[in-house]
Amino acid sequence: MNNASSASPFTERASGGVTFMQADNLSSFPGLVHAFTMRAGGVSEGIYSSLNLGTNRGDEPEKVDENYSRLCAALGIEKSCLVVSKQVHEDTVRVVSERDFRPSVLSPVNYSADGLITNIPDIPLMVFAADCIPVLLCAADSHAIGAVHAGWRGTMLDIAGKAVEKLCAEFGGEAKNIYAAIGAGIGKCCFEVGQEVYDAALSLGLGGENEFTTDDGGGKYHVDLKEINRRLLVRAGVPQENIALNSECTFCLCDKYWSHRATNGKRGVQAAVIALTSGGV
Numbered sequence: 001m002n003n004a005s006s007a008s009p010f011t012e013r014a015s016g017g018v019t020f021m022q023a024d025n026l027s028s029f030p031g032l033v034h035a036f037t038m039r040a041g042g043v044s045e046g047i048y049s050s051l052n053l054g055t056n057r058g059d060e061p062e063k064v065d066e067n068y069s070r071l072c073a074a075l076g077i078e079k080s081c082l083v084v085s086k087q088v089h090e091d092t093v094r095v096v097s098e099r100d101f102r103p104s105v106l107s108p109v110n111y112s113a114d115g116l117i118t119n120i121p122d123i124p125l126m127v128f129a130a131d132c133i134p135v136l137l138c139a140a141d142s143h144a145i146g147a148v149h150a151g152w153r154g155t156m157l158d159i160a161g162k163a164v165e166k167l168c169a170e171f172g173g174e175a176k177n178i179y180a181a182i183g184a185g186i187g188k189c190c191f192e193v194g195q196e197v198y199d200a201a202l203s204l205g206l207g208g209e210n211e212f213t214t215d216d217g218g219g220k221y222h223v224d225l226k227e228i229n230r231r232l233l234v235r236a237g238v239p240q241e242n243i244a245l246n247s248e249c250t251f252c253l254c255d256k257y258w259s260h261r262a263t264n265g266k267r268g269v270q271a272a273v274i275a276l277t278s279g280g281v
């Protein structure tokens with residue numbers, strides 16, 4: 001993975017002025033809709049320009065609402081059925097149903113979860129990120145889906161592996177039939193961390209030093225969160241060949257994606273969204 005010479009397993013597409021990335025492995029399922037959003041295609045201005053999907057970052061609510069309308073129209077999903085969560089950098093995976101519908105996309109959510117799963121068609125699951133790692137899951141045998149927000153804390157808590165386990169436990173099916181897409185997030189190039197995060201990464205037991213970590217010897221460490229999440233998915237039983245990883249770094253590409261670190265927090269939010277359509281996977 002992360003082999004610069006290999007073709008990306010993601011394709012950039014546009015619809016109705018909204019551009020988004022799609023993982024080729026998930027695009028191959030006709031009964032599935034998914035997207036990893038980027039900055040372009042919305043109506044927000046200034047530091048939120050333009051497809052900001054964050055409702056609590058100070059952007060004008062009417063513009064955020066319009067951004068949701070454009071994205072949902074571009075993907076052919078129902079805005080009123082979109083389910084999100086309060087993301088708290090923990091490892092709770094919530095089983096989503098119609099009870100999670102809100103009056104509007106601007107309405108607050110009264111539960112926390114960093115992972116969402118369902119097997120009900122036409123309920124799009126959405127997670128947010130701006131450097132953190134978004135992961136989408138499709139269980140091809142049990143016709144279930146998942147969306148995961150993995151920042152460094154969630155990554156070290158194995159939220160990705162726990163989402164795979166819960167998909168299997170709740171809906172049947174086996175991890176070997178799960179397909180996963182790891183979206184753009186901060187790369188090892190730009191994710192400088194303290195020793196605490198570096199030590200936590202190594203303690204996951206996913207491989208040796210320098211495989212996904214760097215210690216410059218001067219007290220600076222770098223960690224590859226996308227590669228760690230890939231390895232966590234493999235350890236949970238997802239076949240390596242079923243996992244697509246977008247190697248793009250949100251910090252390096254901060255005009256294309258929102259990056260919390262590159263903007264010192266003055267930013268909008270991108271999202272990863274996935275839905276089963278009524279026909280199923």
Ligand SMILES: [Zn+2]
Binds near residue numbers: 187
């Ligand atoms: Zn970078």
